Amino acid sequence: MSEAKIACRNLWKLYGSDPAGFLRRNHNNPSIETIRAEGYVPAVRNVSFDVMPGEILVVMGLSGSGKSTLLRCLARLIEPTSGEVMFEGRDILAATEHELIDLRRHKMGMVFQHFALLPHRTVLDNVAFPLQVRGTDRQKRERRAREVIELVGLKGREGYYPRELSGGQQQRVGIARSLAVGPDVWFLDEPFSALDPLIRREMQDEFLRLQKVLNKTIVFITHDFDEAIRVADRIAIMKDGVVEQLGTAEELVTCPATPYVAEFTRNVSHDRLLSVRAVMAPASSRKPDAAAVQAQALIASVARQVLTSERPVDVIDDAGALVGTLTRDGLIDALYGKEQCA
Numbered sequence: 001m002s003e004a005k006i007a008c009r010n011l012w013k014l015y016g017s018d019p020a021g022f023l024r025r026n027h028n029n030p031s032i033e034t035i036r037a038e039g040y041v042p043a044v045r046n047v048s049f050d051v052m053p054g055e056i057l058v059v060m061g062l063s064g065s066g067k068s069t070l071l072r073c074l075a076r077l078i079e080p081t082s083g084e085v086m087f088e089g090r091d092i093l094a095a096t097e098h099e100l101i102d103l104r105r106h107k108m109g110m111v112f113q114h115f116a117l118l119p120h121r122t123v124l125d126n127v128a129f130p131l132q133v134r135g136t137d138r139q140k141r142e143r144r145a146r147e148v149i150e151l152v153g154l155k156g157r158e159g160y161y162p163r164e165l166s167g168g169q170q171q172r173v174g175i176a177r178s179l180a181v182g183p184d185v186w187f188l189d190e191p192f193s194a195l196d197p198l199i200r201r202e203m204q205d206e207f208l209r210l211q212k213v214l215n216k217t218i219v220f221i222t223h224d225f226d227e228a229i230r231v232a233d234r235i236a237i238m239k240d241g242v243v244e245q246l247g248t249a250e251e252l253v254t255c256p257a258t259p260y261v262a263e264f265t266r267n268v269s270h271d272r273l274l275s276v277r278a279v280m281a282p283a284s285s286r287k288p289d290a291a292a293v294q295a296q297a298l299i300a301s302v303a304r305q306v307l308t309s310e311r312p313v314d315v316i317d318d319a320g321a322l323v324g325t326l327t328r329d330g331l332i333d334a335l336y337g338k339e340q341c342a
C-alpha cells in the first residue's frame, strides 16, 4: 500500500488561555463538557485520518464545526494544540519556519473562498505572483502562468484586471494562481461557495476535469452535500471539532455511524448516489443475460429497466462477467427502505 500523503493523528486545537496545559491535565482526552466548562473553545478534537496520494477528501459540517481550523492545522497555518501532522512521512509540526515556508511554496496550493486577487495586477501577473515571490525569472514565470491560465480556460484574458472579470472567472484566476507553483497537495476552503449555482456547477466540472489531468491530493471543504458527492472520494463529517464519520458518500448515506450523520445525510436522494453494485444480490457464475446492467452504473440510470422487468436483472462487471442480480424489491428497499449496512 502506498504511503499517506497527509496523515494526522490525535490532532487537537483548543482556543483559550492555556490549552496545552489544560489538555495535559486532562490526559489528552477532556470531554466537550469539561472543555466548555473551563472556558475553552473546541475547534478540533482528537482527529485522526490519512489522505492518500491522488485522493479528494471532502470535509463537511455546519458553521463552527472546525473545518477551516482542521485544514489550516494540516498546513500548519494554525499551530495545533497537540497531535501529529505528517506530510509525505515528515512531521511538519517539527519543521522549522524556513522549512515550512519552503514546503508551502513548493508542495502546497491553497484556494480560499475569498481569493484576494491583487486588484492592480493583470491576470497574468496575479497568476505569476507566487513564482515571483519564489524568485523565478520573468520569462519562466510568465511562460508557466500562461500554461495554467490556459488550463483553467482563461486563455485570451491574460491582460485583464480582476475587476473586468466575472466571479467565476476571478475564481479561475485564484485556482490558476494556486496551481502555478505545481503543488502536490491542494487545500481548498469553500472555493466555489461565493458563486451562483450554475457557475458553481460549471466550476465543479472544471475542477474534476483538472483533477483528472493533475491528479493532486486534495482536502476540500464545503457546506454543500451535493458538491461533496460530486467531487469527493471520501467525506469527513465534523461536529463540534470531532470527525463523526469518514467514508464514501455511499457509506455515509447507507450506514451513518451516528444520529448526527444520519440527520446530516437524510435528504440525499439515494438513486443519484448508490451504484448497482451497492444494492445488488450476489449471483452464482453463469452466462449473463443480454440485457444485463453494469455494476458501476448509478441505480437512477437502471431503475426503469429493473422496475419494469418481471425477472431479476443481471449485473455484470467491466469485463462482462456476471457479478450479481438486481430485483425490483431490492431496488425499492435501496431507494426507500432498508438500510444497506453490512
Ligand SMILES: Nc1ncnc2c1ncn2[C@@H]1O[C@H](COP(=O)(O)OP(=O)(O)OP(=O)(O)O)[C@@H](O)[C@H]1O
Residues within 6 Å of the ligand: 015, 041, 042, 043, 061, 062, 063, 064, 065, 066, 067, 068, 069, 070
Ligand atoms: N482565533 C480564534 N479564537 C477563538 N476561537 C476561534 C478562533 N478561530 C476559530 N475559533 C472557533 O473555533 C470553532 C471552529 O471554527 P472554524 O472556523 O474552524 O469552523 P468552520 O467549520 O470552518 O466554520 P465555517 O463553516 O463558518 O467557516 C468555532 O467555534 C470558532 O468560533
